[in-house]
Amino acid sequence: MQFNFKSKIGLGTWQMGQNPTKFDDEVRAVEHALSLGYELIDTAEMYASGVSEKIVGQALKNFGSSKRNNLTLVSKVLPSNASKSGVIKACEASLKRMGCEYLDVYLLHWQSSSPFEETIEGFMDLQSRGLIKHHGVSNFDVEQMKKWLKTEKTLGASKSATNQVYYALNERGVEFDLIDYLDSEGISTMAYSPLGTGQLARHKGLTELANKLSVTAAQLALAWAIRNNRVIAIPKSVTPSRISENLRASEINLDDETLSVLDSLFQPPRSKKTLAVI
Numbered sequence: 001m002q003f004n005f006k007s008k009i010g011l012g013t014w015q016m017g018q019n020p021t022k023f024d025d026e027v028r029a030v031e032h033a034l035s036l037g038y039e040l041i042d043t044a045e046m047y048a049s050g051v052s053e054k055i056v057g058q059a060l061k062n063f064g065s066s067k068r069n070n071l072t073l074v075s076k077v078l079p080s081n082a083s084k085s086g087v088i089k090a091c092e093a094s095l096k097r098m099g100c101e102y103l104d105v106y107l108l109h110w111q112s113s114s115p116f117e118e119t120i121e122g123f124m125d126l127q128s129r130g131l132i133k134h135h136g137v138s139n140f141d142v143e144q145m146k147k148w149l150k151t152e153k154t155l156g157a158s159k160s161a162t163n164q165v166y167y168a169l170n171e172r173g174v175e176f177d178l179i180d181y182l183d184s185e186g187i188s189t190m191a192y193s194p195l196g197t198g199q200l201a202r203h204k205g206l207t208e209l210a211n212k213l214s215v216t217a218a219q220l221a222l223a224w225a226i227r228n229n230r231v232i233a234i235p236k237s238v239t240p241s242r243i244s245e246n247l248r249a250s251e252i253n254l255d256d257e258t259l260s261v262l263d264s265l266f267q268p269p270r271s272k273k274t275l276a277v278i
């Protein structure tokens with residue numbers, strides 16, 4: 001059964017926690033997102049070696065637990081921790097840093113040298129103990145995904161909720177076959193770096209088109225990423241006005257004419273390419 005992500009725009013937190021002097025501001029940024037109604041936050045044990053998870057945890061604590069049930073909290077295990085016991089220990093450590101009882105979605109950050117069986121068994125253990133509700137992967141292309149899903153089935157595990165991949169106007173490779181494949185399996189695509197790590201917000205052609213539509217270039221890039229209701233986008237920002245601006249992108253509908261201008265500015269893939277990874 002497809003995991004139903006409630007919102008199409010979530011908050012990314014990569015780069016948060018890198019500079020200790022910005023910790024409090026970054027906590028406030030995440031709190032601001034929660035107060036605006038963001039219902040998904042993405043973090044990872046890798047981000048600032050766990051400090052990003054601490055920032056999310058502190059923001060959740062300050063905000064109060066009332067919204068926890070409506071929030072989809074996503075974190076990721078590093079491939080170097082993807083053995084069965086490694087996954088379990090890594091998740092327990094992430095939960096401790098966040099001061100949370102459970103994660104909604106726990107992802108393998110990218111493919112590991114540990115066999116898929118090991119990682120999936122770790123996810124199954126965590127799920128049986130209520131420490132995670134769902135699991136998934138990140139940076140998997142079609143062939144890896146097929147092998148992963150086969151292993152889930154063999155082990156009797158639940159199906160992955162999502163595959164988090166680089167997807168943005170400037171990086172459309174996954175449109176060639178991956179998104180359709182995930183869709184056919186009932187798995188959501190989660191678009192990371194949907195602003196092209198920020199460059200799309202400054203893109204000249206995109207800005208000109210956005211001005212005509214009375215939106216910002218960032219909003220146009222995000223509205224495009226989530227246009228078919230098949231993709232969830234997780235832009236990162238620590239700037240309160242941008243956090244609000246990005247969420248409002250979910251209210252923008254793009255007509256065929258706009259989509260076709262976007263296709264001419266950023267061409268769709270015509271052949272299979274190596275999966276883009278940041």
Ligand SMILES: NC(=O)c1ccc[n+]([C@@H]2O[C@H](COP(=O)([O-])OP(=O)(O)OC[C@H]3O[C@@H](n4cnc5c(N)ncnc54)[C@H](OP(=O)(O)O)[C@@H]3O)[C@@H](O)[C@H]2O)c1
Pocket residue numbers: 011012013014015042043109138139164165191192193194195196197198199201218219234235236237238239242243245246278
């Ligand atoms: N699974 C993976 O391997 C993987 C890889 C990369 C990223 N991710 C996830 O995806 C999230 C998003 O990707 P990302 O952080 O790489 O890049 P992004 O969301 O595409 O871009 C973030 C950059 O854009 C700026 N920005 C945000 N909103 C803006 C707006 N409305 N106008 C102008 N600039 C804006 C931010 O600046 P300020 O913060 O200064 O506002 C930041 O510099 C990450 O934070 C992380 O959670 C996952």
